[in-house]
Amino acid sequence: MNKYVKYGLLVVVALGAFYAIARVLKTNSKPAELYETEKPSKQTIVNRVVATGKVIPKEEVDIKPQISGIIDKIYLEEGAKVNAGDLIAVIKVVPNEQSLNQAQGRVRNAEIALGNAEIEYNRNKTLFDRGVISNQQFNDIQTTYEQAKQEVENARADYQIIRRGSAGGSSSANTNIRATVTGTILEIPVEEGDQVIQSNNFNDGTTIATIADLGQMIFEGQVDEAEVGKLEIGMPLKITLGAIQDQEFEADLQFIAPKGVEEEGAVQFRIEGSVSLDSAHFIRAGYSANASLVLSQKDSVLAVKEAWLQFDNETEKPYVEVKTGENEYERRDIETGISDGIFVEVLSGVTEEDEIKIWNKTEPMSSDES
Template identity: 50%
Template structure:
């Protein structure tokens, strides 16, 4: 029994010794662990945030009729350029029976007033002639003649005013019936003309459509929309988490989905002071004016993305941000510089701006230093593969 126990113990010792020899032999066969290195380079680092939106005209003007009626003819199409004063549409007036009757009654009333004024004027003129003769002969005083003269002049003025009222009532009747009258010339209300020069963006009506005049109680029917397409702006929205980082005057880079391989420069002009809730998040409207787009035609309403450049550093010494380590106690950034074969030395660095991939190095290392890639090794053992 004792001999068997002894044999077992000896076998265990031999097996342990053999295992240790095999382990040491395998360790000797492994390649030594070597860390990869990288060098700093000159980079242009841009820190930016994104906003989505569209390209719209800076000023879009809606052309409306100043009289109600039916469109008889339209002289423009979307995409055409028009100048201020060009004819856009012709309106055929459909008179309102009540207004027409009222205008007729107004003419009759003014004519009666004119006849009464003329009769009174004739009477006052006769009195004036007699009194003037008496005044010239010295029969009546100057004070009495002045009263007669004043009454005569007032009667004459009433006749002139009554004639003006009759003329105006006739013109009003013609305008209600036909939309125009003699003397209006180029400002005839039946002709709708362009109020500004620009491109016709949209003509939402057709011949035969009824239109309502623009007045204090109704904005009226839009006949066309015009805009200067050489002055376009980006109109978009940014999230509340980003709005604190931006300010007016920052440069923008605009990319339009429908126009490939082109970027347009712009300047941030406007940030809404009040946000709007959309899909559970607060969005703030922004606007930016595009610059130098004369050579490229951008259609209004195209979707676009704006890169708002918050910071930019050109041709600065930079390394990949993954190379930077941080001291556990002081939280200061540092890198490890190769000083010999797989020998490294810590170097504290001063960081600048970062775009998430590259970070600017202001101080601490040079362009010739080899930086340890602390999370990447070379020469992995074939047994560990």
């Protein structure tokens, strides 16, 4: 190989090595990291708890039949406003064959007993009129006769109730399903032709309709066990509804459950609050809602963002890094107050003039350094 070619290759290699060394020195001479800084500011900090839930009527009344049968006619629809006593539906009675036979037998027995009592009464009345028996004896026989007549009436009435659902077509017949309270019909879960079961000591019975007063609503929600200890009865609530945007309703906390329920590994406690409604909005039962409870509030206090905080590995106490020069920072231990999750109150450690390091805000590398 020509010696001039060798010398040329050596020069090229030497220049390349020199350029690489110069670039490394230039990179090492720059600051390792450059951070942005911000100063503390005055903030209004509100520490609040948000409970999720729904708005429901304060009281719901289930209307149930007093006799079993089949829905013959439904007169009202869901959403209708009713007064106590309004007719909702009528039931057609389907009598039980055994009960019907027993009622018929009771009527027959009562009629036989009445016949015997009548014969005895007529015979003794003649003797009483002649003065053969005493007044006391006749009174006892007369009482027995009157009781026999009453027993026949009772047996016949019971037979009619079992057969038709009422005795003598009374306006308060068990077949007439009427509203027991004033309000709005929320639900009618049955249809004409459905079979229903009467309410008794052993069965709740079939619900014909559910009625509630939509003018008296409550918020029902849940809060985590970590927050429930901070709540007190009477605390004000701010209710926001998913169906009504940009509108808040006032409420008062009225109930905190004494027992929690575990849901997805967290213990939740039920709370209730009475909601103050206005005439401008119609609130439907079951609207999803959030309730905001203010635990504490401080106005115009010195605060920093929680993202700026660091914590000591041993003491776990908070501190920040304050700028003292070009890319130079010193640690400052601080004492914190209330927090809203974004800003935290600073009681001591920094002033409004201090520039605090913002983590993860480095200067981007230029294209010739990449």
